[in-house]
Amino acid sequence: MNGKTILDTCQSIIARTDTNRTLLLQYVNEGRRQALMDTEIRRFFQVISNISQINGLINGATNRIKHAKSLEYQDAGGTISHLHRLRDYEHAKHLYPSFTVTGTPLYYIEIGADIQVLPVPATGQINFYGEIWPVDLTDDVNSSDITTIELGMAWVSLGLAFYFVFLQEFDKSAGWKQDGDARVAKYLSFQIKEDGYKLKTYPKFHV
Numbered sequence: 001m002n003g004k005t006i007l008d009t010c011q012s013i014i015a016r017t018d019t020n021r022t023l024l025l026q027y028v029n030e031g032r033r034q035a036l037m038d039t040e041i042r043r044f045f046q047v048i049s050n051i052s053q054i055n056g057l058i059n060g061a062t063n064r065i066k067h068a069k070s071l072e073y074q075d076a077g078g079t080i081s082h083l084h085r086l087r088d089y090e091h092a093k094h095l096y097p098s099f100t101v102t103g104t105p106l107y108y109i110e111i112g113a114d115i116q117v118l119p120v121p122a123t124g125q126i127n128f129y130g131e132i133w134p135v136d137l138t139d140d141v142n143s144s145d146i147t148t149i150e151l152g153m154a155w156v157s158l159g160l161a162f163y164f165v166f167l168q169e170f171d172k173s174a175g176w177k178q179d180g181d182a183r184v185a186k187y188l189s190f191q192i193k194e195d196g197y198k199l200k201t202y203p204k205f206h207v
Contacts, residue, residue, distance in 0.1 A: 001152030003028075003143030009156050014163065021139065024163055029136045031158025032147065035184045036133075040067060041191055043146060044131050050074075051128040055100060056120035058128070060113030068115055069130040073105040076123050083108045083117065083126075092118060154183035 001009075006028055011019050036044070044066075051058055058065070071083040086092045086109040092099075095107070096118050103119035105126070117126055137143045137155075148155065157180030164173035 001144070001148045001155075002141050003137035003148070004139055004141045006137065006148065006152060006155050006159065007139055009153075010159050010163065013156075013160060014167075019163075023166065024159060025137065025139055027162035027166070028155050028159035031162055031180065032137070032151075032155050033133070035151075035154065035158060035180070036066075036147070039188060040131060041188070043191065044134070045069065045129065046132045048128040048132075050125040053117065053126055056105070056117035057099075058115040058117070058126065060115065063128075064133040064135070065113065065115070065128075066131040066133045068108070068110060068128065071108045071115070071117070071129070072127040073117075073121060074125050074127055075104070080127070081105075085109070086118070092116075151184065151187055154180050154187070156180075157183060 003025070007021060007024055010024055010028070011021065014024075048063070051063060053059075068085075071085075072080050073083055074080045081104075083105055084107050086095075086107045089109065089111070092107070092109045099116055099118065099120070101119045102122045105117045105119060105121050105124075107118045109116050109118065134145045134147055137148065157176045161173045161177035161180055164170070164176060
């Protein structure tokens with residue numbers, strides 16, 4: 001499926017002439033984000049070489065980062081070293097009272113949606129491996145990704161669940177929500193079995 005097909009399917013099921021297609025698209029994207037929010041799925045992982053960063057700060061929103069699994073520093077000569085994750089903000093500030101200190105990167109810390117590399121690299125590049133949020137769907141046949149191919153009907157169901165709440169048809173909403181959740185749960189269960197690892201939830205960051 002693609003973004004347009006998902007919306008066409010939703011609109012056909014709603015069967016009203018006054019369906020707000022723009023709002024429906026927002027609900028489909030919101031349903032998808034909520035379904036993928038708290039889980040780590042290896043099929044959605046990407047490697048980004050030389051990820052964009054300014055003074056060691058990697059903007060999570062700009063880079064659509066959902067979760068960082070591993071970061072590397074690659075110097076100008078091509079030598080690669082693994083960066084260690086700091087989980088505690090106070091420990092990071094103890095090591096580097098100023099996050100502007102430059103040097104050979106050794107650590108990184110996640111602060112909200114962003115990632116700070118410490119110390120700040122003066123040369124070289126940072127390579128990222130982790131889960132990236134998919135680009136929001138649009139009302140277009142070219143709007144597709146692995147989630148629309150493998151979970152297209154789940155996004156139909158969750159989009160309908162939100163839209164029927166908007167229409168105050170709560171019984172219909174509950175039924176479509178149950179169907180969407182079941183499709184996502186079945187998919188995740190299959191991924192666990194296929195990849196041979198336990199599904200992980202993300203640890204919360206505490207300052």
